[in-house]
Amino acid sequence: MSQAQTPKDTMAVIGCGVIGSGWAARALAAGMTVQAWDPNPEAVTILQNQIDTAWPALSRRGLAEGASRDNLHFTTDLDQAxxxxxxxxxxxxxxxxxxxxxxxxIDARVPEQVLIGSSTSGIKPSELQAQCRHVPGRVIVAHPFNPVYLLPLVELVGGEHTEPAQLAAAGTHYERLGMRPLIVRREIEGHIADRLMEALWREALHLVNDGVATTEEVDAAIVYGAGLRWALMGTFLTFHLAGGEGGMRHMLEQFGPALKLPWTRLEAPELTPELVERVASGSEFQAGGRSVAELEARRDRFLGELLEVVERYWPEQEGLGGRI
Structure with missing residues (x-):
């Protein structure tokens, strides 16, 4: 990684696993300098390999002026990063x-105006801020979704020390990365999206465990049914249309009583060896002998094309809470 002219903005990526590497790839594609840190010097190999995977999809989506992989700098020295x-x-x-x-x-080392986002999928920001003594309010949850370099949603959650202006500034930072910030109104474990995905995941495990469906059949139910609608409308607007001309009000009148029926099991099933085997072998069957790298490349091509469709049908003024 050679030295290049530094773009206007610099992002410090702390931790270079799959998520950190995804952030690095997205920031590079947005024309930023990335200073990546990991205590393990071998993490640079993971970082480079992940960017190798991401770069073709990012190139198809379009790179910002000045975007270059040469703007990536890896170090094991936190101060340098x-x-x-x-x-x-x-x-x-x-x-x-x-x-x-x-x-x-980190809070003790960087100037007070610098935002510090955490990619945590479940921890509340007030817990993350607990040991910060300099400017704890600027330590927030900034939770992305894998692959970070393609999926635009980032959940922004402030803690007890966070001011609205700090969250607003955070939204601007992540918009520069081509993301769609969703400011979560109050902190809760798992935030919004992961809580929804976990509920579906628990139900899917019950269906496989009880012999109702295979992993392939569960995935087909999402891919060819709910998933296609959710990509455009989400949960509530989909049900609004289910009510016909009466919209959501009619839908709730007609189908609301079904909420009392025991159709779901929100408590997760025990991960017995038998269930683990069903889920693992089913997933391997679906992979059809293709490697993870092959499946990632296929996923990225699909997501790139799907995002183009979603962006045509979902104007920026519509969205989830005003910012998106």
């Missing part, structure tokens, strides 16, 4: 004590 950063994105493993310690260290 943070120097001059406009935005810090933490991607450490999902262990509270580890994240608290690392975020407190």
């Amino acid at each position: 943070l120097a001059g950063a406009d935005l810090v994105q933490e991607n450490a493993p999902e262990r509270l004590s580890l994240k608290q310690s690392l975020l407190a260290d």
Whole structure:
């Protein structure tokens, strides 16, 4: 990775696993300099390989002026990674004590105007801020979705020390990365999207465990049914249309009583060896002998084309809570 002329904005990517590498690829494609840090010097190989995977899809989507992989700089020195950063994105493993310690260290090292986002999928921001003594309010949840370099949603969640202006500034930062920020109104474990996905995941495991469906059949039910509608309308607008001319009000009158029926099991089933085998072998059958890399490339081509369709049908003024 050679030295290149530094673009206007610099992003410090802290932790270079799959999520951190996805952030790095997205920021590079947006024309930013990326200063990536990981305590493991071998993480640079993972980082480079992940960017190799992401770059063809990003190129098809369109690179910003000045975008170059040469703007990536890896270091095991935290101070070097943070120097001059406009935005810090933490991607450490999902262990509270580890994240608290690392975020407190970052908070003590960077200027007060620098936003610090955490990619946590479940931890509340007030817990992340607990050990920060400098400017705790600028430590927020900035939760993306895999693959980060393609999927535009980022959930922004402030903690007890966060001011509205700090969340607004965060939204501007992530919009520069081509993302669609969703500011979560109040902190809760799992935020919004993961809570919804976990509910569906639990139900899917019950269906496989009870012999109602295979993994392939469950996925087909989503891909060819609900998933196609959700890509455009989401949950509530889909049900609004189900009510015909009467919309959601009629739908709730007609189908609301069904909510009392025992159709779902929100508590997860026990992951017995038998269930693990059904889920794993079913997923391997669906993969059809294709490697993970082959499936990722296929997924990325599909998502790139799907995003083009969604963007044509979903104007920017419509969305999830005003910012999107």
